[in-house]
């Protein structure tokens with residue numbers, strides 16, 4: 021079969037793939053120059069919606085409502101948008117083989133494409149409980165969430181279990197967001213996770229205690245410090261019981277799992293320099309092969325602000341890294357270079373009536389300000405202070421302008437004389453930076 025030649029190929033039609041397409045168009049793209057491959061059936065969309073508004077009992081978000089780039093206030097790129105721009109968007113098309121020496125890619129249908137420049141944007145995939153050797157992990161009724169087809173299956177399961185019970189395994193982003201979604205769908209939730217508190221990679225015990233109290237008030241039962249060792253199945257192979265390491269057994273026919281993600285290197289595994297589980301890139305997202313870039317969740321990139329390298333599994337970085345890589349590709353064609361990627365980490369979540377944002381680095385001593393945990397009607401937050409400089413800032417319930425203030429703090433890392441000043445000034449400290 022003849023090889024199909026393309027100037028640019030993007031593998032992965034998720035968040036980074038969609039934002040890369042927009043940046044190529046913005047910087048000048050001729051019809052026929054770009055092909056995007058996605059193993060998903062839907063054109064690139066804003067993945068964060070899947071564990072939030074997609075699960076709502078009423079006025080739920082549905083495609084085509086949240087195709088990129090609406091999540092950052094941009095134009096909504098429907099499949100026609102790609103066609104109009106002369107971009108070939110190959111959906112349900114997985115790249116299964118890569119030959120970087122000959123610059124060719126092979127699809128699951130056996131088509132062979134060659135590229136001038138390749139952008140890898142294959143994202144992450146969820147860890148499966150089978151990876152943790154949990155017995156019975158293959159039972160029916162156990163759900164994971166990454167892509168919209170999985171979200172649709174979960175929506176059906178939620179409808180079938182209205183008024184019933186569910187077990188949520190994991191106390192990270194997915195666990196917290198989906199426990200809330202199940203609860204607002206009138207399903208009684210028990211959360212199980214091995215950590216001592218919610219989201220320990222970011223939350224301090226003080227922050228976690230507010231969110232745990234809030235969830236418990238909504239009727240969520242939280243079981244910490246243990247994990248699932250096995251699932252029991254009924255005669256149809258459907259989950260019926262969840263067995264915990266501490267000996268407890270929970271009856272449940274619906275289980276939702278969010279126990280972390282891993283970068284999806286797929287056919288690129290072992291072909292490029294790797295670091296921290298991802299594909300190693302420079303400050304313009306170029307890999308160890310000068311014709312290949314990697315962006316989004318799979319890229320391990322230099323974090324200029326902190327002088328180390330990181331892999332970030334969040335949407336803001338997926339968008340910005342894609343834009344940076346395309347700018348670098350276009351600049352290189354003119355013999356120019358772009359400024360180094362200078363990323364300020366930004367994480368956020370929303371559940372129930374809660375909404376928090378975090379910017380910067382959660383290192384050093386944490387200083388909490390605002391109302392005592394459990395009083396629901398005023399703002400609160402935290403600053404992370406290291407070597408007398410504020411490195412990170414967290415805010416619950418901030419307005420857009422207030423969130424900008426804490427972002428500025430994390431970017432500028434102002435010095436502080438006493439952490440006590442931060443406690444009393446609270447958000448007022450940020451407004452003076």
Ligand SMILES: Cc1cc2nc3c(=O)[nH]c(=O)nc-3n(C[C@H](O)[C@H](O)[C@H](O)COP(=O)(O)OP(=O)(O)OC[C@H]3O[C@@H](n4cnc5c(N)ncnc54)[C@H](O)[C@@H]3O)c2cc1C
Nearest residue numbers: 032034035036059067068114115143316317333334335338
């Ligand atoms: C349910 C959910 C909610 C989230 N909510 C938030 C949030 O609120 N805030 C936040 O900051 N982050 C959130 N994230 C994380 C964020 O969505 C990711 O960091 C972001 O999507 C990463 O973008 P990406 O393009 O690297 O990967 P993805 O968006 O995952 O896209 C990768 C795409 O590549 C495709 N692909 C993979 N391999 C191949 C192959 N070999 N051939 C063809 N196609 C391939 C995949 O099918 C997928 O379509 C959430 C993630 C999930 C799963």
Ligand SMILES: NC(=O)c1ccc[n+]([C@@H]2O[C@H](COP(=O)([O-])OP(=O)(O)OC[C@H]3O[C@@H](n4cnc5c(N)ncnc54)[C@H](O)[C@@H]3O)[C@@H](O)[C@H]2O)c1
Nearest residue numbers: 190191192193194195213214247278279280281333368369
């Ligand atoms: N708001 C957001 O930014 C957001 C929302 C949803 C998903 N995501 C992304 O999606 C991906 C998956 O999210 P996630 O919540 O699964 O990952 P996560 O890393 O946030 O949380 C995983 C949780 O599972 C727990 N865990 C680990 N092993 C376990 C086990 N055997 N049994 C029970 N619990 C166990 C961990 O302690 C942790 O609390 C991540 O990349 C995440 O960044 C982000």
Ligand SMILES: O=C1O[C@H]([C@@H](O)CO)C(O)=C1O
Nearest residue numbers: 066068069072086090091335
């Ligand atoms: O960044 C995001 O994009 C989606 C949604 O805004 C798209 O409509 C969502 O829920 C986010 O948090």
